[in-house]
Amino acid sequence: MAAKGLPIQATRLLIRAYRLYQRARIRSAPRQVPSQPNETERGFVLISHHILTGDDRAALSGRAGGLAFLCHDLIPTLRPDMVGMSPGEARYGSYLEHLVRSGAPAFCASDEVGATLTDHMQQAGVTQPVVYRFPMPSILYETASRIGQTSRIEADEPFVLYCSTIEVRKNHILLARIWQQALDEGVKLPRLVCAGRWGWMIDPLRAYLKAHPRLLERVTFTGAISDEELIRYYRSASFGVFPS
Template sequence: MNSFFVDATVPLRWGPHPVVGIPRVEFAIVRQALREKSGKAAFFKVERSGEARLLDSREMHYLVDLVEGRLRNIEDAAEQPFLDRLGTVARAIRDGAAASGKEFDRVSASYLSGRTDRRGLSYQASKALIRGLKLTGLGRSGSRETRDPLSEPGARCFLSTAGLHYLASSKRSTPLSASISTVLHDLIPIEKPHLTDRSHARNFARDVEWMFNHCRQIIGVSNYTAQQASLHAEGLGLEQNPRIAVSQLGSFLKASMQGRELEPVPSLFGRNFALYCSTIEIRKNHILLLKLWASLLPELGDRLPKLVFCGRWGWMYDEVKAYLASHPQLAEHVVILSDMSDAQLAWLYRSASFGLYPSLAEGWGLGAAESLDFGLPIIVSDTPSLGEATQGLMPVCPVSDMEAWRTEVRKAATDPCWGDALRDRIRRDYRPIDESAFAMRLLSLVQAEAPLEPSIAESPASRPEHTAGSSAPIHAERQRLKGMSFGKHRLGRWPVRAAGSGLPASSP
C-alpha cells in the first residue's frame, strides 16, 4: 500500500489552458511524479472543505493527459467562430475541467468573448455561461475514492499551494496524521504587503501560519527564499520549527519545446524588440520601463527596440494604465501580449534583442531564468533572488536607480558587443536546472525518512563578486526583524537555520 502521496489539486483546478507562474511549477512536480518508473506515488486532491481523497481512475486519466499536454488548450485557434470556441470549452469541461477553478473560468471567458482585458458585458456573460456548464455536472464521475492520505500515520505527503490554502481556510474535522511537506515560493505578501492586493495578503498570511504550524518540512525554491523562511520561523517562536530545505527552481519551458516548432508572433516578426515576461502588476515594476522608454525615445529614436510586455494583467496596475494613457507617444513603441502559447513564448525569448526584469521582489524569477535558457541576455534588478536565478551572470541595476537602467539599456540598444559578450557568457558559464532535476530533488526531500544534513548551498549568485546575490540582504533583514513583535513572541538573535543542499545544476 502506498505511503507516498502527491497533491494534484493545482493542475486539476487550473485546467487545460496555458500554464504560467506557480501553476507551471506544480504541473512539473506532478508530471515528474507520474513519470517515475517505480510508481511509488499515489495522487490526491484537497477539496474546499479541507478533506482530501485519492483520485479515481477517470481523474487519473484526465490528470495524465492534462500535465503531459495532450488536451487541446483553451485559447488555441482563438480566431475560430464562437460556436467552435464554445465547443472547445465544453469538451474541456466534459473531459474533466468541470472541477477546475476560477482561473479556468476567466481564461475561457476571455477566449469566448475575445476580451483579453477581462472586462465588459460579453466577458461577464461568457463567464456566467461557463460556470453554468460546469454546474450541469459535465464530466463528473459517479464514484469517488474515500481514502484520505493526510489522515494516515506514517504517510509522507507533498501538499500543493492550492491544497494548503483549502486546509488553512477550512475547518477540517479529520485529524492530520501524515508527515506533510510543501513548497514555499516566497514570503512577499508578508514582507512587502504594499505590493499585493489586501485580501490576498490576508489570505496568504493565514496560509503561511498554517504552513509553519502543520508542515514537517518547507521546501524553498531558492536559497534566498529558504533563508527568509528561516527568519520567519524563528520569529514565530514555535516549539518545533519545520525543517527548511531547498530545491532551486530552474525553468522548464525550453525542455517542453523539445521536438516542437516555435511559433512566431506576427506583429513582431522581423522587428527589433526587448522583452519583459511577467504578470503585469505593481510588484513587477513595469512602470520603470515605461518611464525609461519615454525618456530614451527622443535620444535613440529608431535604435530603441520596441518594449514588449508578455503577461496577463494581474492586480494594482492602475499606474501602468494611467501612464500609457498620458503618454500617447509610447503607443507605437510598447506592445502588450497576453495568453501566449509555449511555442510563441519560446519564439519571443529566441527572437528578442535582450530581456528586462526590474521586479521589486521575487522568490525566484522564472522569466529571468527562462531568458538564459534560450541564450537571451537580460538586465535584472538587484532583488536578491534574481541574482541567484541568473547565477550572477547578468547585469544588475538597483531597482530604483533610473539612471543606472538608462545607462544599461542604452548600451544594450546601441552596442552590439554588449549582447555578444553576454551571449558568450551564457553559453560558457550558465548551468540550467531542468524540470526533472528540480522535481525529483523536491520529491526525494518529501520522501526522506530523516532530515538531510543541513546546509545552504552556495549558488554562483551568492559569491562575493556578485552583489545581487550576496548575504547583505539577509543581514539587513535580520536587523530589521530584530526585536520586532510576532504575536506574543519577540525576535532576538539567531543563526540562519538549516536548509537542504542546493540542487546541482544539470548539464546543458
C-alpha cells in the same frame, strides 16, 4: 501563456517539483534534519501558493503532519501593498506559520527565499523551518526541446522581452519609465515586448501609459499568448529583463 492551461501546468510543476525533491534528498542533506528520522520517507501532499491562499486549504487542514509546501516568496506577508488582499492573502503569513509549526517542510525555489522564510519564522518566534532548495523546472523549455524549437531565430526587429503577469509587484511601470525617458532624451532602445495577461493593481501603469501615448510606439503588451508564441519570443529576443 493561455489562462485555460494554467491548472494543467501547475499540476505538472508540482509533480516535477516532488521528483526533484526526491533526487535532491538522496544527493544532499537539507539545512535542518527533521526531528523524526523517517519524516522524509512518508508520502507528502505538496501544496502550492494557490491552495495556501484559497478555499481549498480547508480540505487539507486536518492533514498538517503530512503536508509540504512550495514557497516562491513571502510577498503577501512582507509586502501586502503588492498583492490583492483577499481574506486568503491576508492570512497567508499565519498559514505558513501553522505549517512550519506542524513540521511541514518548505520547498524553496532559491536560497534567498529559504533564508527569508527562516528569518521570518525566527522573528515570529516559530521553530526554524525545514528547508529544501530545488531548481524550478521549465515546462516551457521542456516543451520547446520536445518539438525541436530551442535554436536561435532572428527577429525582424530587435526587441527586449519581459514575460510576466502584468501586476503591481512585477514592476512593469519601471520599464515604462525607462523607455519613456529614452524617448524624451532621443535614445533609441529596442522595442520592449511585455508578454503576459493583465492582472491586478495596475491602475498606476494604465494611467502612465495614458499620459504618455507615444510610449506604445516602442512598448508592446501581448496579453495572454500560447506556449508556442512564447517560445518564438524567447528564441528571437535580444535579451530579457526581470524588474519584479
